[in-house]
Amino acid sequence: MTADEIKLTVRMPLRMKVKLKAGADANRRSLNSEILTIIERAMKADPTPSKPATDKAA
Numbered sequence: 001m002t003a004d005e006i007k008l009t010v011r012m013p014l015r016m017k018v019k020l021k022a023g024a025d026a027n028r029r030s031l032n033s034e035i036l037t038i039i040e041r042a043m044k045a046d047p048t049p050s051k052p053a054t055d056k057a058a
Helices: 014-026 031-045
Strands: none
Touching: 014 031
């Protein structure tokens, strides 16, 4: 992990994890890389600018 990365724990339904893992295996990526790829694509597809959120957990 580099200085510009954070560790994040996410809860999700088991069936979602299984589907993500199958996609990761098919794309020869780690589960983490698969999730990041999906999020990056979704963010590029959304034309609205994101607003900074207040992270109360930090």
